[in-house]
Amino acid sequence: MKKWIAMILAGAMALSLAACGGSGSAADTKEEAAEETAEAAEETAEEETAETEETVDAVAQIQANGKIIMVTNAEFEPFEYKDGDTIVGIDPTIAAKIAEKLGVELEIQDIAFDSCIPALSSNKADFCAAGMSVTEDRKKNVDFTEPYFTTQQVIIVPVDSEIAARADLNGKVVGVQLGTTGDLYVTNEDGAHDIAVADVSRYPKGVDAVSDLLAGRVDAVVIDQFPAEKLVAQNPDKIKILDETLTTEKEVEEYAIAVPKGSNLVDVINEVITELKDSGELDEILASYNQ
Numbered sequence: 001m002k003k004w005i006a007m008i009l010a011g012a013m014a015l016s017l018a019a020c021g022g023s024g025s026a027a028d029t030k031e032e033a034a035e036e037t038a039e040a041a042e043e044t045a046e047e048e049t050a051e052t053e054e055t056v057d058a059v060a061q062i063q064a065n066g067k068i069i070m071v072t073n074a075e076f077e078p079f080e081y082k083d084g085d086t087i088v089g090i091d092p093t094i095a096a097k098i099a100e101k102l103g104v105e106l107e108i109q110d111i112a113f114d115s116c117i118p119a120l121s122s123n124k125a126d127f128c129a130a131g132m133s134v135t136e137d138r139k140k141n142v143d144f145t146e147p148y149f150t151t152q153q154v155i156i157v158p159v160d161s162e163i164a165a166r167a168d169l170n171g172k173v174v175g176v177q178l179g180t181t182g183d184l185y186v187t188n189e190d191g192a193h194d195i196a197v198a199d200v201s202r203y204p205k206g207v208d209a210v211s212d213l214l215a216g217r218v219d220a221v222v223i224d225q226f227p228a229e230k231l232v233a234q235n236p237d238k239i240k241i242l243d244e245t246l247t248t249e250k251e252v253e254e255y256a257i258a259v260p261k262g263s264n265l266v267d268v269i270n271e272v273i274t275e276l277k278d279s280g281e282l283d284e285i286l287a288s289y290n291q
Ligand code: ARG
Pocket: 072, 073, 074, 075, 076, 079, 080, 113, 130, 131, 132, 133, 134, 177, 179, 180, 181, 182, 224, 253
């Protein structure tokens, strides 16, 4: 196939050279030659796309750039949050290990949570580490690494709330962070869950949902366990986490790092995750951010 294209290209070039020479019927020949060259180039391009669609050598590109770009939403303590101008937390710590493994610099971009997957699909970033739960729907747009953490969705209510169990959410107004699994669960678009809330208020940050809970504008907030504990710790006399979780035992969520579909970076990150798990370092990182 390749040989054939090369022959056409060579032929086309010879023809156009002849055309340039200024012989009588130049116009026609020149046009035909240009067409054939364009066709051949198109076919070559198609062939290359077909080859790269399966796996992308993102690792080579990252190493050539000397830099790896991570996107996250730094509104999710202890997984990612701001300490002054620096983005810190469990995910940035794991990300630093990934950069170290590749011998490149790490750049972290703080964006909206629901922009993280689009940033990968449009190749604006190399990976997303954002306490992101693996879902079948997300798997259609990105590839996930091995999981590094598991969580439940929990319910935060005012200390004097009449909501005492997950079933009490029925008919209530619930605050969530936009585009999160908590949002998807209470929105319950496909009716997969036995919960029917009256309304869902969606916020760019979980902390904004909690502000509205404190102000009485929503009845409850649904968010991942660890971030919920951090949020409640700021107002322990006003809000609490219900003992019963929103997600059932079978609905435990797994956090994993997302990469653009087909990126071979997934293998490098899996190695890092395995090393961190085997050495006990992952447990140390988790513990150090959750005191
Ligand atoms: N685990 C939840 C999800 O995947 C929430 C993640 C929110 N992360 C963040 N960095 N704000 O939807």
